[in-house]
Amino acid sequence: MNKQPAVYILASKRHGVLYIGVTSDLVKRGWEHRNSVTRGFTAKYNVHSLVYFELCDDMNTAIAREKQLKKWRRAWKIELIEEFNQNWHDLWPQIAA
Numbered sequence: 001m002n003k004q005p006a007v008y009i010l011a012s013k014r015h016g017v018l019y020i021g022v023t024s025d026l027v028k029r030g031w032e033h034r035n036s037v038t039r040g041f042t043a044k045y046n047v048h049s050l051v052y053f054e055l056c057d058d059m060n061t062a063i064a065r066e067k068q069l070k071k072w073r074r075a076w077k078i079e080l081i082e083e084f085n086q087n088w089h090d091l092w093p094q095i096a097a
Helices: 026-034 059-071 074-084 092-096
Strands: 006-011 018-023 049-055
Touching (some): 006 059, 006 074
Antiparallel strands (some): 006 018, 006 049
């Protein structure tokens, strides 16, 4: 899964604080978030669980999707997560294996 453009959503807990991001390496970026490598929103609010992701064909598509999701209402984001990951399990261990 390395070097595959992706858009992702992290959560602090079920229905908690959400963070939407884009990356070219989901495993590496997930590790960085989990280990609070950089100070910022996810470290400050303890947003570390990968609850949703989409793989994209190229980075432009991933960036466009990220921008689209960021404009969505919170209820729509929660619905998207629950269609993909009903129990809000942390998906990072699955993709990192």
